[in-house]
Amino acid sequence: MSGIVIAGASRTFGTVRAVDRVDLTVEQGEFFTLLGPSGCGKTTLLRMIAGFTPLDAGEIRFGERRIDRLPAHVRDIGMVFQNYAVFPTLSVAGNVAYGLKARRVPAAEIGPRVEEALAMVQLAGYGGRQPHELSGGQLQRVAIARALVIRPHVLLFDEPLSNLDARLRVSMRSEIRALQKSLGITAIYVTHDQEEAMSVSDRIALMNHGRLEQVGVPEEIYRKPATRFAAEFMGTTNLVEARALGLAAPVWVSLRPEALRFAEEAPVGWPRLPGAVVALEMLGPITRLDVKLENGSVMKMVLLDAPGQIVREGQVVTLAYDPSRLTVVS
Ligand SMILES: Nc1ncnc2c1ncn2[C@@H]1O[C@H](COP(=O)(O)OP(=O)(O)OP(=O)(O)O)[C@@H](O)[C@H]1O
Ligand SMILES: [Mg+2]
Missing domain, CATH: 2.40.50.140 (Nucleic acid-binding proteins)
Known part of the structure; x- marks a missing residue:
């Protein structure tokens, strides 16, 4: 399948234009980051792609297929949230199996696919554990396995590392990047951290007040910022x-x-x-x-x-x- 096309996407909450006429194309297999300060509309745009927030105007396509009016569960998307959103009463395997059961995958297939997904995130053999027996980094891996197990076309990440300590953030970000590359999956990643964005992304869209300020490869945005906002947001200047x-x-x-x-x-x-x-x-x-x-x-x-x-x-x-x-x- 080809990439993701976002055209004229807008969403207003009351008087706030959370996402304001955004045009964007994300290529197949690309690691694409939405970067910007708090409140600039990153989560809203990501939720529009996932199907949790309806658009007021514009459209979103996966290749030729328009998806912005489809319900979330048929969009073929895996999403990883900031707060893990791991069910505390289910085992690790139960958490990872959840999306497969919801999609009525045959019972015999579930076990092997859960094991496969856990292995991808270095948690082989952890299926029997309860969430409270895991560290923050391991919980976040469960959340990633849960998103991957459905073999989605696109993986969406909303600040997945912000609950982890600084060192773990640095090692997990390269783990996420390596996994995305090895699977060749398209990823859209939200962060407000300029260094994190530069370290993992093929391209970055810098957002400000619901609009795209600049889109480009990390070096380009760092070395050739188009605006004062971009120059200051992308590090010290x-x-x-x-x-x-x-x-x-x-x-x-x-x-x-x-x-x-x-x-x-x-x-x-x-x-x-x-x-x-x-x-x-x-x-x-x-x-x-x-x-x-x-x-x-x-x-x-x-x-x-x-x-x-x-x-x-x-x-x-x-x-x-x-x-x-x-x-x-x-
Ligand atoms: N459900 C909602 N109801 C009302 N306003 C909302 C809603 N969701 C988002 N907003 C507003 O839309 C704007 C963009 O919010 P959004 O959550 O997309 O920002 P963000 O870039 O993800 O910020 P952060 O980095 O703090 O997560 C903000 O002004 C926010 O208050
Ligand atoms: Mg957000």
Whole structure:
């Protein structure tokens, strides 16, 4: 089956345009992420695809087949929620079997398919356990197995890792990505975490106030943000009026902290900016600095840790920046 086409999808709640005329195509086998701040409409759009929230306008197709008026259970979709939504009174196997029983899959098929799904998420042999006997990461795997067991055309994830601790989030995200790749299944993944989105996605749609702000591969959105919102949401940046950098045009530019260096270490030809260090955070592999320029603006800068490197608050420095990394934003 081919990809997912969303055309003019809209949904209003009272006066809130939760999803506002969204056009989007997700390719077959793609890992596609909806990224954006709280309230921007990610969950609403995902629920529209799943069949839990009706559209006010627009349509959704799987290939040629229009699905937005079909009930959720015939859409061929598996969904994984933030809070696991694991039934506490059913065993692990009972939870995973649930969708198969609801679809009236023959009893003899259920056992092997449950085992197969549990094996995919590294939980082979856990079928007899009760949910309260599992860790958060294992519960989330049960939720993924439950979504996979029906062999869906599309997997939807709504912030599946937000209840896990930071380290587990990092390992689970690569596990989810590896599983999606090995199955070749189309995935739409919702997160508000820019780093998580960049680490797993083929493409990202950045959302803001119900609309798509920018769609692209992670590097593109990071390096060539189209708007001030995109530049700031996709990590730390310096948003400056070009005049502050000595350029004539009255436009806004984004300059990432890693595009700045101390002048002594920068190639000849990079523009110079004299200033003084006003704040400093040593984070291990990198040090973050705030440097106040002579015109009063503060530039954020990041340095890779290097032996013998000493930078102090108050130090007078000259910065230089890579002019090819200035991005004009609207
Ligand atoms: N059932 C509903 N009734 C009324 N308003 C709703 C409903 N569902 C969502 N909204 C509103 O629609 C907007 C988008 O909500 P949505 O849950 O899609 O955002 P989100 O991007 O998923 O946010 P978060 O990151 O906090 O989960 C919000 O303003 C929200 O309050
Ligand atoms: Mg949400």
